[in-house]
Amino acid sequence: MIDFTESQLERYSRHILLDSVGVEGQQKLLGSRVLIVGAGGLGAPAAMYCAAAGIGTIGIVDADAVEVSNLQRQIIHFTDDLGSAKVSSAREKMEAINPDVTVEPVKAFVNASNIVDIIEGYDFVIDGTDNFATKFLINDACVMQGIPFSHGGILRFNGQTMTVLPKESACYRCVFHKPPPKNMIPTCSEAGVLGAVAGMLGTVQAAEALKYITGAGDVLADALLTFDALPMNFRKVRLKRNPNCAVCSERPSITELRDEEQAACDLK
Amino acid sequence: MIMKLTINGEKKEVARESMTVKELLAHQGVEMPDMVSVQINGDFLERDAFDSRIVREGDEIDFLYFMGGGSSA
Secondary structure, three states, X not given: OOOOOHHHHHHXXXXXXXXXXHHXXXXXXXXXXXXXXXXXXXXXXXXXXXXXXXXXXXXXXXXXXXXXXXOOOOOOOOHHHOOOEHHHHHHHHHHHHOOOOXXXXXXXXXXXXXXXXXXXXXXXXXXXXXXXXXXXXXXXXXXXXXXXXXXXXXXXXXXXXXXXXXXXXXXXXXXXXXXXXXXXXXXXXXXXXXXXXXXXXXXXXXXXXXXXXHOOOOOOOOEEEEEEOOOOEEEEEEOOOOOOOOOOOOOOOOOOOOOOOOOOOXXX | OOEEEEEOOEXXXXXXXXXXXXXXXXXXXXXXXXXXXXXXOOXXXXXXXXXXXXEOOOOEEEEEEOOOOOEOO
8 A cells, every 4th residue: 555645645636536536546546557659649648647647657658759740739749849759758748747657668669579578567558559550469469468458549530449358348359350451541640630639539548547447437348439529429339349359259360469561541 | 212220320211222231331421441340230240241241221330430540659
């Protein structure tokens, strides 16, 4: 058990007031480890809320440096950070928000050979990546290692997210099977996204991490939350595990991690 | 003949007697069926069944789109 200092009691008072979080939930948060893959549009708000909430250890993975076109939505990075590694910029802000948090930056692209080492030891993973190859890799690695994670995707004015409890609830591959063909679609950067839509979705992912760790409520398992910010419609699609899923079924055809071909995102 | 369907949670009427999932996707203006995963009455439809599975009166169909976004980590 962690003893709270006066200033921690004050800092986390609005969590402690919540019946389903309380002192016990806050202690769980401070003792927990969450990994955020991608310090971009989704990872930025997720990292800030996880830090503010007092997740004790937060890993953040990204290989890129801050570019000016990122600043419209990646709110953890400031104009002064242009050119800096995203993981360094993110770490600085997270520690400034909350000195209780230990940040573990990993400046790398995740791939089939490093992902198990990267995710090992974390209680929950937030997928804030932009490409399908990495999304499937995170899914497969988390299912194989038994680590729950939050999938997130955004495009233009749309967002989608689901929480995967490995071998208990539908996984990303149950729903989407394999990456779409890469040659038919323009890239995310060509398609565009409303900055605040990234914030909405990344914030839902952070809330899922906090709920999972504290046990408050029900996570988005066996459900895909989708929204369209133009009419501002939200919808929760019920899902169930696919008995023929290549990775989470009883007789999986994928038993080793592999890098899928890179594929970008768009829809019409 | 009008067929009543629920598509993405909305009641829709399609002025056809029968059609395949592939035809329905085209009918609903989905230009990139490769970017859509289809669930009918709560079960996933394998992609290679898109042009054989016939849509029936009362079917509840969800088109789930691939969505990337985020960071290139």
